[in-house]
Amino acid sequence: MTLYDYLYYILLPILSFSIVLLFIRFLKGPSIVDRVITLDLLITTGIGVIAIYSITTNQPTFLDIAMILALIAFLGTVAFSYYLEKRNKNE
Amino acid sequence: MLLTLYKLMLIAILTGFLFSIFLVFAGKYLKGRLAILSALVPLGLFVYFLNFSKRIANGEVISQTFEWVPSLGVNLGFTLDGVSLIFALMITGIGFLVFAYTAAYLKGHEFLDRFYGYLGIFMAAMLGVVLSDNIISLFVFWELTSISSFFLIGFNNKEEASRKSAILALAITGTGGLLLLAGVLILGNVAGTYSIAEMLSSKEVIADSAHYILIVLLIFGAAFTKSAQFPFHFWLPGAMKAPTPVSTYLHSATMVKAGVYLLMRFTPVLGSTELWNSTLIIVGATTMVYAAIHTIFRTDLKGILAYSTISALGVLVFLIGLGTQDALLAACVFILVHALYKATLFLVTGIIDHETGTRDITKLAGLRKVLLPVAIAGILAAISNAGIPPSFGFLGKDLIYEATLHFGNSAVLLTILAIVTNILLLYAGFLAGIKPFTGKLPTTFEKVHLPSFLMWLPPLILATLGILIGLFPSIIQGSLIQPAVTALGESGSEIQLKLWHGFNLILALSATTIGVGALLYFIMKPSQKLENGIAKLEFIAPQTLVEKFGFGFGKFSRFTTGLIQNGYLRYYVSVIILFLVILTGYTLIQNTKYVFDYDSFSVLTVYEVLTVLVMIVGILFTVFTKSRLAAVAAMGVVGLAISLIFVYYSAPDLAMTQFSIDTLTVILFVLVLYKLPKYLNFSDYKVRIKDGVLSLVFGALITVLALEVLSEPQGSQLTDYYAENAYVLAKGKNVVNVILVDFRGIDTFMEIAVLTIAAIGVFSLLKLRLTSKNRR
Amino acid sequence: MKTIILRTASDYLLPLLLLFSIFILLRGHYLPGGGFVGGLIASIAFVLHAFANGLENTKNLLRLHPGYLMPLGLLVATLAGLSPIFVENLPFMTGIWFQEPLPVIGMIGSALFFDIGVYLVVIGVSLTIIFTITESA
Amino acid sequence: MRSKFLSNILLTLVWVALTGSFALLNFVFGFILSFLILWVISNGQGESKYFKILPKMISFIFFFLYELFKANLQVAYDVVTPKFYMKPGIVKVPLDAKTNMEITLLANLISLTPGTLSLDVSNDRKVLYVHAMYVSDKEKFIKGIKQGFEKRLLEILR
Amino acid sequence: MIQHIVLYPIIVQLLLAILLLFSWNSIKIQKLISAGGSIISLLVSIGLIMTVWNEGTLTIQSGGWEAPFGITFVADAFAATMVLLTAISGLAVSFFTVGTILKARLKFGFLPVLHFLFLGLNGAFLTGDIFNLYVWFEIIIISSFVLITLGGEKKQIEGAVKYFTLNIFASVIFLTAIAVLYGLTGSLNMADLALKIAAIENRGLDEVTAILFLIGFGIKAAIFPLYFWLPAAYHTPPPAVSAVFGGLLTKVGVYALIRVFTLIFVGDVFLENIILVLAGFTIVAGALGALTQNNIAKVFSYLIICHIGFMILGLGLYTEAAIAAAIFYVIHDIVVKTNLFMVGGLIYRIKGTYSMRDLGGIYAKYPLLSLLMIIPLFSLVGIPPFSGFWPKLSLITESFKIDNYWLIAALLFGTFITLFVIARLWAEVFWKKGKKLPEIQNFRYYDKLKIEKKIEIVGPILFLAFISLYIGFGAENIQQLAMRVGEELMNNQMYIQAVLGK
Amino acid sequence: MEFLLAILIGLLYASGLYMMLRRSLVKLIIGLILLSNGANLLIFLLGRITKGKPPIIPEESYNFLDAYADPVPQALILTAIVISFGLQSFAIVLIKRAYKVVKTDDLDQMNSTDEFS
Amino acid sequence: MSEIIIGTLATLGTLFVLLAAIGVIRMPDTYLRISVTTKAATLGIGLILGAAAVYFSDISITSRVLAIILFILLTAPVGAHLIGRASYFIGVKLWKKSVIDDLEGKYKKTTHELKSDLEEDED
Numbered sequence A: 001m002t003l004y005d006y007l008y009y010i011l012l013p014i015l016s017f018s019i020v021l022l023f024i025r026f027l028k029g030p031s032i033v034d035r036v037i038t039l040d041l042l043i044t045t046g047i048g049v050i051a052i053y054s055i056t057t058n059q060p061t062f063l064d065i066a067m068i069l070a071l072i073a074f075l076g077t078v079a080f081s082y083y084l085e086k087r088n089k090n091e
Numbered sequence B: 001m002l003l004t005l006y007k008l009m010l011i012a013i014l015t016g017f018l019f020s021i022f023l024v025f026a027g028k029y030l031k032g033r034l035a036i037l038s039a040l041v042p043l044g045l046f047v048y049f050l051n052f053s054k055r056i057a058n059g060e061v062i063s064q065t066f067e068w069v070p071s072l073g074v075n076l077g078f079t080l081d082g083v084s085l086i087f088a089l090m091i092t093g094i095g096f097l098v099f100a101y102t103a104a105y106l107k108g109h110e111f112l113d114r115f116y117g118y119l120g121i122f123m124a125a126m127l128g129v130v131l132s133d134n135i136i137s138l139f140v141f142w143e144l145t146s147i148s149s150f151f152l153i154g155f156n157n158k159e160e161a162s163r164k165s166a167i168l169a170l171a172i173t174g175t176g177g178l179l180l181l182a183g184v185l186i187l188g189n190v191a192g193t194y195s196i197a198e199m200l201s202s203k204e205v206i207a208d209s210a211h212y213i214l215i216v217l218l219i220f221g222a223a224f225t226k227s228a229q230f231p232f233h234f235w236l237p238g239a240m241k242a243p244t245p246v247s248t249y250l251h252s253a254t255m256v257k258a259g260v261y262l263l264m265r266f267t268p269v270l271g272s273t274e275l276w277n278s279t280l281i282i283v284g285a286t287t288m289v290y291a292a293i294h295t296i297f298r299t300d301l302k303g304i305l306a307y308s309t310i311s312a313l314g315v316l317v318f319l320i321g322l323g324t325q326d327a328l329l330a331a332c333v334f335i336l337v338h339a340l341y342k343a344t345l346f347l348v349t350g351i352i353d354h355e356t357g358t359r360d361i362t363k364l365a366g367l368r369k370v371l372l373p374v375a376i377a378g379i380l381a382a383i384s385n386a387g388i389p390p391s392f393g394f395l396g397k398d399l400i401y402e403a404t405l406h407f408g409n410s411a412v413l414l415t416i417l418a419i420v421t422n423i424l425l426l427y428a429g430f431l432a433g434i435k436p437f438t439g440k441l442p443t444t445f446e447k448v449h450l451p452s453f454l455m456w457l458p459p460l461i462l463a464t465l466g467i468l469i470g471l472f473p474s475i476i477q478g479s480l481i482q483p484a485v486t487a488l489g490e491s492g493s494e495i496q497l498k499l500w501h502g503f504n505l506i507l508a509l510s511a512t513t514i515g516v517g518a519l520l521y522f523i524m525k526p527s528q529k530l531e532n533g534i535a536k537l538e539f540i541a542p543q544t545l546v547e548k549f550g551f552g553f554g555k556f557s558r559f560t561t562g563l564i565q566n567g568y569l570r571y572y573v574s575v576i577i578l579f580l581v582i583l584t585g586y587t588l589i590q591n592t593k594y595v596f597d598y599d600s601f602s603v604l605t606v607y608e609v610l611t612v613l614v615m616i617v618g619i620l621f622t623v624f625t626k627s628r629l630a631a632v633a634a635m636g637v638v639g640l641a642i643s644l645i646f647v648y649y650s651a652p653d654l655a656m657t658q659f660s661i662d663t664l665t666v667i668l669f670v671l672v673l674y675k676l677p678k679y680l681n682f683s684d685y686k687v688r689i690k691d692g693v694l695s696l697v698f699g700a701l702i703t704v705l706a707l708e709v710l711s712e713p714q715g716s717q718l719t720d721y722y723a724e725n726a727y728v729l730a731k732g733k734n735v736v737n738v739i740l741v742d743f744r745g746i747d748t749f750m751e752i753a754v755l756t757i758a759a760i761g762v763f764s765l766l767k768l769r770l771t772s773k774n775r776r
Numbered sequence C: 001m002k003t004i005i006l007r008t009a010s011d012y013l014l015p016l017l018l019l020f021s022i023f024i025l026l027r028g029h030y031l032p033g034g035g036f037v038g039g040l041i042a043s044i045a046f047v048l049h050a051f052a053n054g055l056e057n058t059k060n061l062l063r064l065h066p067g068y069l070m071p072l073g074l075l076v077a078t079l080a081g082l083s084p085i086f087v088e089n090l091p092f093m094t095g096i097w098f099q100e101p102l103p104v105i106g107m108i109g110s111a112l113f114f115d116i117g118v119y120l121v122v123i124g125v126s127l128t129i130i131f132t133i134t135e136s137a
Numbered sequence D: 001m002r003s004k005f006l007s008n009i010l011l012t013l014v015w016v017a018l019t020g021s022f023a024l025l026n027f028v029f030g031f032i033l034s035f036l037i038l039w040v041i042s043n044g045q046g047e048s049k050y051f052k053i054l055p056k057m058i059s060f061i062f063f064f065l066y067e068l069f070k071a072n073l074q075v076a077y078d079v080v081t082p083k084f085y086m087k088p089g090i091v092k093v094p095l096d097a098k099t100n101m102e103i104t105l106l107a108n109l110i111s112l113t114p115g116t117l118s119l120d121v122s123n124d125r126k127v128l129y130v131h132a133m134y135v136s137d138k139e140k141f142i143k144g145i146k147q148g149f150e151k152r153l154l155e156i157l158r
Numbered sequence E: 001m002i003q004h005i006v007l008y009p010i011i012v013q014l015l016l017a018i019l020l021l022f023s024w025n026s027i028k029i030q031k032l033i034s035a036g037g038s039i040i041s042l043l044v045s046i047g048l049i050m051t052v053w054n055e056g057t058l059t060i061q062s063g064g065w066e067a068p069f070g071i072t073f074v075a076d077a078f079a080a081t082m083v084l085l086t087a088i089s090g091l092a093v094s095f096f097t098v099g100t101i102l103k104a105r106l107k108f109g110f111l112p113v114l115h116f117l118f119l120g121l122n123g124a125f126l127t128g129d130i131f132n133l134y135v136w137f138e139i140i141i142i143s144s145f146v147l148i149t150l151g152g153e154k155k156q157i158e159g160a161v162k163y164f165t166l167n168i169f170a171s172v173i174f175l176t177a178i179a180v181l182y183g184l185t186g187s188l189n190m191a192d193l194a195l196k197i198a199a200i201e202n203r204g205l206d207e208v209t210a211i212l213f214l215i216g217f218g219i220k221a222a223i224f225p226l227y228f229w230l231p232a233a234y235h236t237p238p239p240a241v242s243a244v245f246g247g248l249l250t251k252v253g254v255y256a257l258i259r260v261f262t263l264i265f266v267g268d269v270f271l272e273n274i275i276l277v278l279a280g281f282t283i284v285a286g287a288l289g290a291l292t293q294n295n296i297a298k299v300f301s302y303l304i305i306c307h308i309g310f311m312i313l314g315l316g317l318y319t320e321a322a323i324a325a326a327i328f329y330v331i332h333d334i335v336v337k338t339n340l341f342m343v344g345g346l347i348y349r350i351k352g353t354y355s356m357r358d359l360g361g362i363y364a365k366y367p368l369l370s371l372l373m374i375i376p377l378f379s380l381v382g383i384p385p386f387s388g389f390w391p392k393l394s395l396i397t398e399s400f401k402i403d404n405y406w407l408i409a410a411l412l413f414g415t416f417i418t419l420f421v422i423a424r425l426w427a428e429v430f431w432k433k434g435k436k437l438p439e440i441q442n443f444r445y446y447d448k449l450k451i452e453k454k455i456e457i458v459g460p461i462l463f464l465a466f467i468s469l470y471i472g473f474g475a476e477n478i479q480q481l482a483m484r485v486g487e488e489l490m491n492n493q494m495y496i497q498a499v500l501g502k
Numbered sequence F: 001m002e003f004l005l006a007i008l009i010g011l012l013y014a015s016g017l018y019m020m021l022r023r024s025l026v027k028l029i030i031g032l033i034l035l036s037n038g039a040n041l042l043i044f045l046l047g048r049i050t051k052g053k054p055p056i057i058p059e060e061s062y063n064f065l066d067a068y069a070d071p072v073p074q075a076l077i078l079t080a081i082v083i084s085f086g087l088q089s090f091a092i093v094l095i096k097r098a099y100k101v102v103k104t105d106d107l108d109q110m111n112s113t114d115e116f117s
Numbered sequence G: 001m002s003e004i005i006i007g008t009l010a011t012l013g014t015l016f017v018l019l020a021a022i023g024v025i026r027m028p029d030t031y032l033r034i035s036v037t038t039k040a041a042t043l044g045i046g047l048i049l050g051a052a053a054v055y056f057s058d059i060s061i062t063s064r065v066l067a068i069i070l071f072i073l074l075t076a077p078v079g080a081h082l083i084g085r086a087s088y089f090i091g092v093k094l095w096k097k098s099v100i101d102d103l104e105g106k107y108k109k110t111t112h113e114l115k116s117d118l119e120e121d122e123d
């Protein structure tokens, strides 16, 4: 088994499976915070998927996407926190 | 010299328009002097047209064409022949008198200038109608007469009845106008020309055409509405809401005769067929009898005159329907006869109304003592109307009987109808012209004064003419009547207008008519009771039916509009989608092969399937979750999954952008959401199922469409070109970016413009608060 | 949000992200990135700052209302688009280039200025939108 | 001034690393760029301290990586085995760290370490509330943090 | 290069919008820029159409990339005409805006967005690239969203929600159609597409694509049964906005329909029949709607729909004369509808209401003004020889030529209802004795305006009225233009030749 | 994969439409977003998809050495995405404003402009 | 050699990510889930990215990888802090077997001001 096959046929599916697991938590919730956390984690896992994918395709370009994901994902969490705090204050 | 004269014909028509435009701007400053001066316009035109009479009498037909919209085949083609001349003289001549009359009648009225303006437009338009050779330009002028009529009927527009009548008249004549438009366009197409003169040579082609019936019906529609034929007659009594000069000029002497003119004009082109003749005879006869009977039941002078006018118009249509030379001759003569006496009677009525303040015939009597010249005019007109020799009316009546008596098998029936009509018309004329002046003067009217000569002279002139022509018919015989009859296509024998034909059947019939009519006048007394009696039948009157139809139609339009535009956005969306689904679905089902080339598709891999799976569940979750926030977060998941798909399929820039934008959207949502109320599930189960089915069908359609397209070959020459030139010419290696900033830079340019506008929108939508202070 | 952790982090993230954004902007012609994503990252930097320090502080930092970046960016892009007309009588938006390439950025040409215009507009737009919403929230 | 210069150099290095080009021109460009950025954003910001002691920093990084790895294994074990051994709770940890930078770094490092999560800092900055998975002994837990992360961190920063 | 002029109408509006944004804080300067710029824009458009008339179709390849690789801009007679009309209508509205729009609205970007809208319109008319057309459409709709919501009053918002949703929906369908088109041909240049679509064997897909375009553009053009957004929204914004919308916006949809169905999807009888049926229903539905309304702005809105039917009818008939008639009608309609809503605005300014029940007495009080307002009303009805009359001649004739009497009936019905509705409007609004209405606080009645303000309001109406009169009385020139357009459109080889050189 | 994507796109269209048919303004906007995602993916799919070969010319080369994905649909989608972002952000604010002035999220209560007057 | 390094890093990283995923599924309360995710995922992604860096062994790519890791290290704990704090605000309950909650009652309801209560302790 080559490194390519290993990454492509074993690790990539495992990461995708992790995504599914995370997504199950996303669906279950129960609180919105759980969803926000899982969303964040989904993105992080996505970065992993992209990194592995870039190795298997020999395309470093994809790492740039990982970079953007890493940067921007954070803002989502911040915004949700901001929202939750404000909503809570208003109530 | 000749040429300049010809040109004048266009200018002659334009004069009226120019006159009224002039009034728009200068009218206010001319009010006092205006009135008399205005009358010079029609007078000048009358003289101008009179100048042609000699040449017309010599059998000349004067025609001149000015190009207007040649690419549509529309010219200002004018023809002056016998028929046109009669009408032109009537229009300008009576116009002159009415203009003068108005000066006194509406003296000091604040909107006198407007009134003259409308009259000017009307006169010009009417001249346009009767002079046009090009049927499109005829239509143009025809419509203008309807419009000016609308403004004149509604002149006293502060009264609701007046406005209503104006709209009703416009609705009826407007409908007719549109029928005429269709008619002339089809006719023009069939004949291959819009020129009436040129059509004469293709008479057979037209008659044999499959569209002949349609053309004739359309033209009838126009003529009948304009000339107030049964059952379209009812707008005319309503139109009497207009000031009397208008009733005189438009609704008795000229405009209503436009329909008659139209029929006459088209007689040589379309006439002499069973359809043409029978329809006109039936409609004309019905109208003349029906309207004549109606005069009995009226007490308002103008009402009486209105119905008698309708009846007279019926007579004219009837005569054109007979279509024999006799009949057409009679028609030509009767037009003049009627114009003279009816105009007189209207003007007289106007004076009575103006001076006594009432038009109620049951109250009017003895006015000869205070309004002698008016009484003379009235009585003279009544005489001509009655056809008592030696009036012009007598001539006319003779010719009518002449025509009916010689009309083959139906001669007896038609003659009887004509007699009945004439008897009733006589009665009506006596009521209007004699009744107010005879008998004892009620005390209330003792202080009535004779108005300015401007008012009584015009009717007197007209009435006198009605007698004079009767005495000397040769005045008009050669110069007007003969050319007119020739123009109608009857070039047979020479015409002789004589007062005295010796003792014959016709004379007997005339005598009978006069006798019975006079008897009727002495026996019958118009009364409110009679009027009330006929009012009981109103529910089946054409007007009521039309109004009911209009009302029902209004209801119908409210119903349909309310049905279509019901206010529910989701319904709008459904309709549009349904429409799309049906159309595309139909086409797809008809043409789809359902053969997909699976081999060309890329292989499924675990991670892709899982990504798609997450996305599908994410979408479903977005749709069905009860929490808005969860839905928004789920959209984040969907966005991420899409980004991953873009990654898998070689679109790094897309993945980046999709992801960043999705995050941004989620943030915006989150920032906005917390002020909103909870997600409510408004719709019930059934609705959801229905919507669900529609949505699924729509989605399936898109899927099938996508697969269909994928099974077609595609080779993009763009791709290769970009690949080759991206670096060499555009100096970039990220081809997507090169496309964005260079090959298709304008797209990107406008994309940022869109963003800018959106930002302005957001800014102003949230920041701008219209307060009561800055609201207006 | 009153948390020093976020505030401190954002102080350091701000320059870092801005730097990064320019990096993304300039390399767009060669690798994924470009004015749009670059602009987004720059605006995220400021948005973070605003979340942490309050809008007023961020606005003070910017000195100018971010909205003005929109016409500025559009103007830069327009001038880049117009330059070929004036310089060489070529059609609108035709790329014109300096002869020598620069490191990182590569060839300097009108397309680059166009991308800078995009960058500015995107910053202006994102900030205007987010700031406005936050203010009226 | 000095710290600003340092920041400038640091950002320049980041730029050079990002672009991967060590040409002189790129250094100059990176320097100017960083300078501009710092100038743009420096409005209204107080002095801030950057890394002064490189060696300590490096040793700290290794210490942190070790902690990270160790704790990860612990948590991993708990996650994958059916039974939970954890005793979670929120603990109030008094702070010696004073500046924003110190507190933030400390809190973040605590959060990054598995099993612990900095929830919030009190408004008077005296206390850090930490959620932890294993607080069988509260005092021991607090001591662990103060002796471990906080002490080492402050050594670097001060 | 003489071809530069093709892009000038776009560039001028773009620069105007930018300048206006820079002068955000000064309404005074904005007004000056907008007015001056609109005049320049008109001059440029006149220059463009004259050049096109003399030189034939002009093309310019933006970015210098030969077609079909770059985005081509094409000024044929049709496009140049539309650009000119935009400039004319734009000039009027720009002045009318200055006279009627609230300061508060002007402070929040009304004028820049208005010019962005004109930018979008010019772009949409001139582009020769289907995706680029999509982008211009988006400029148009986003500007229109902003304009329609600016001020954010209740009815504006309610109308805007529908307007927004259905228009975005139309864009999605448009995009879907582009996807299919690219999937089938791998091209975006419209001339190139014309060639490639003709070569596709699967006519069914070709037809489905065409239907998608029909629906996408049909929504924007407000044809039956896709027009719901229009009656819901067009009466809600200030009259200056309704004027641009009523005059120009729906016409972009019509433009796109005509363009696509004369250039790319040619000769599909099934589609032509569908278009004819829709045209008939559009006329009737619009007419029925107009009959039911009492708010004059709503009456005008429904009349827009009704008359869109006329234009679509011309397309469906698909003969040179019919297309020319549709073009003539477009020309007439843009001027008249713009003016109509301005007239509505003037009436509102005089009395402070749009309701026919409350209005009245305007003719007695303002005779000259009323006569001025009657010009657009007459033109709208097409009372001969006013401008709306001429195109109907060909429409009826061409309908007759295919023996479709239903169409003739629909045309006559639409005309009749228009006539009736306008007559009623005249009677109610102008003739009827004016009621005494409660005075609205802070409302600046026409009476109380300064003379300059009055000129700013009446001037544009007068300007457009003159143009309407010219269209009516100088119909020959307009017909010549329309016929030239019709000829060019019906021979799509000319367009293809101009763009691709083959 | 194309088959799966086609179904996915269909689902996006279907769910987008379904959301638009609800009465909530928020759902409506979400529906529009789903729809435009669907349209973007449709362009992507119909432009034919290629795996793992981004259209970026390798360093040290003037040309592609290998197969590459069609960059045109990508560029189109990019433009479309950004444009929809503009529209979406406006739409989201519209919701806010609508709730402020109409005081409801229920679309069925926003039909005063369609009423006869 | 490098293949082995790459394989090892990638495997470890993947396992940590998987661990985080399982943790998120299994952990009984929100705070614990936050706790688990921040670390495991950060480490996991760092390792995977490291593998990529080794694979491409190019200075510009390595530095990019470092940049990503730096970003994650910077942002992940801040995010965890923010969301954890927010959970407390909105009243997400601790797991019932939690042993201590020092934060209870320390937030002022309206302003979210957080007390240290240290003075009280010293007293």
Ligand code: NA
Pocket (backbone or CB within 6 Å): D077, D078, D079, D080, D081, D082, D083, D084, D085
């Ligand atoms: Na365990």
Ligand code: NA
Pocket (backbone or CB within 6 Å): D110, D111, D112, D113, D114, D115, D116, D117, D118, G035, G038, G039
């Ligand atoms: Na931790």
